[in-house]
Amino acid sequence: MANFSVDKNSCHIFSSFQHTSRYPTSRKNLKTSINIVHGNCLEKLKEVKPASIHLVVTDPPYFLDGLDAGWEKGKSDAPRNTGSVGGLPVGMKFDLKQGKRLQSFIGKIGDLLFSIMLPGAFGVFFSQPRLAHRMATGLEDAGFEIRDLLAWHFTKRAQFKAFSMDHFVDRMDKTEREKIKIKQKLRGRKTPQLRPQFEAMVLIQKPRDGTFINNWLEHETGLIDASVSLVSGFSPSSVMLVEKPNRQDYNRHLTVKPVKLIEHxxxxxxLPGQIVLDPFLGSGTTAVASINTQRSCVGIEIDKNYIEIAENRVKEGKK
Ligand SMILES: C[S@@+](CC[C@H](N)C(=O)[O-])C[C@H]1O[C@@H](n2cnc3c(N)ncnc32)[C@H](O)[C@@H]1O
Structure with a gap:
């Protein structure tokens, strides 16, 4: 790990310096820095210089039932009991408005990102598979091209979320005999949730300045490094097999992404030396991955507790 010094008063791509911690990380003659910003990205993104960002990698909140936009349990601002499957535990409810709320929220983020990203710059947005269409539409409406749908494939500790109807039948106002009959008719069928084995990632690109070549010569964005692969001997694939990270006692964030995947x-x-932005930094995975790949990073996070975790991970080089 490089040695970090904390400089709270400088950050070259923000016009305002408040609530910003900067960690210079120069290595191999590349001057890079990690900028961790505490605040609401809907506000903070307005302070970023236009056309300054080479790549966005982010894992936005999805307005899950029971989790609010700030990713706090029990503070959901999602409308309750609308289109939900009645009686399901929190997290299992299906709110038909959730997707529309996500699309509208991501649309606003997309509008802000559009002006600060360089022409040809890519963006990778994690999304639950069932919400990826909303994520993509919100970003497309903001002016981005949808280039691909990528999959983060994992095999370990994937919890099977479908559950049996027996419990609900037992609570029905029926005789025991009738309940047995209903259960027989149901034939052990479960709620429509297969064991999740991947998370979707929407790959977007800001429209290029002219051709791919012209855009690259002007901005060094818009083309991929096809020599980078997770499987040696194979070209990079849209399905990326990386195991979920183990829970760490220094990081109690609910949805930590694997550093190896973000590095990839x-x-x-x-390119090394370029600037990666994560407007929903969480516990700082994008910042850690940026250090490991010699990129600069700007990470914005609304929750002070997660800012602390992110800063510690960056300073101590923790996964
Ligand atoms: C899915 S988590 C990201 C987790 C991250 N990928 C990691 O590995 O730790 C989304 C994060 O966005 C933050 N967030 C939600 N709304 C925000 C906003 N308007 N501005 C900045 N951060 C926000 C939440 O507090 C949460 O930590």
Whole structure:
């Protein structure tokens, strides 16, 4: 790990310096820095210089039932009992408005990102598979091209979320005999949730300045590094097999992404020395991956507790 010094008063791509911690990370003659910003990205993104960002890698909130936009349990601002499957535990409810809310939120983020990303710059947005269409539409409406749908494939510890109807039948106002009959008719069928084995990632690109070649010569964005692969001997694939990270006692964030996966995305879609932005930094995985790949990073996070975790991971080189 490089040695980090904390400089809270400088950050070259923000016009305002408030709530910003900067960690210079120069290595191999590349001057890079990690900028961790505390605040709402809907506000903070307005302070970023236009056309300054080479890549966006981010894992936005999805307005899950029971989780609010700030990713806090029990503070959901999602409308309740609308289109939900009645009686399901929190997290299992299906809110038909959730997708529309996500699309509208991501549309606003997309509008802000559009002006600060360089022409040809890529963006990777994690999304639950069932919400990826909303994520993509919100970003497309903001002016981005949808280049691909990528999959983060994992095999370990994938919890089977479908559950049996027996419990609900037992609570029905029926005789025991009738309940047995209903259960027989149901034939052990479960709620429509297969064991999740991947998370979707929407790959976007800001429209290029002219041809791919012209755009690259002007901005060094818009083309991928096809020599980077997770499977040696194979060209990089849209399905990326990387195991989920183990829970760490220094990181209690609910949805930590694997550093190895983020490093891979950064290497594919940007160059050393370039600037990676994560407007939903969470516990700082994108910042750690940026250090490991010699990129600069700007990470914005609304929750002070997660800022602390992110800063510690960056300073201590923790996974
Ligand atoms: C899915 S988590 C990201 C986790 C991250 N990938 C990691 O590995 O730790 C989304 C994060 O976005 C933050 N967030 C939600 N709304 C935000 C906003 N408007 N501005 C900045 N951060 C926000 C939440 O607090 C949460 O930590």
């Amino acid at each position: 995305l950064i290497k594919l879609f940007s």
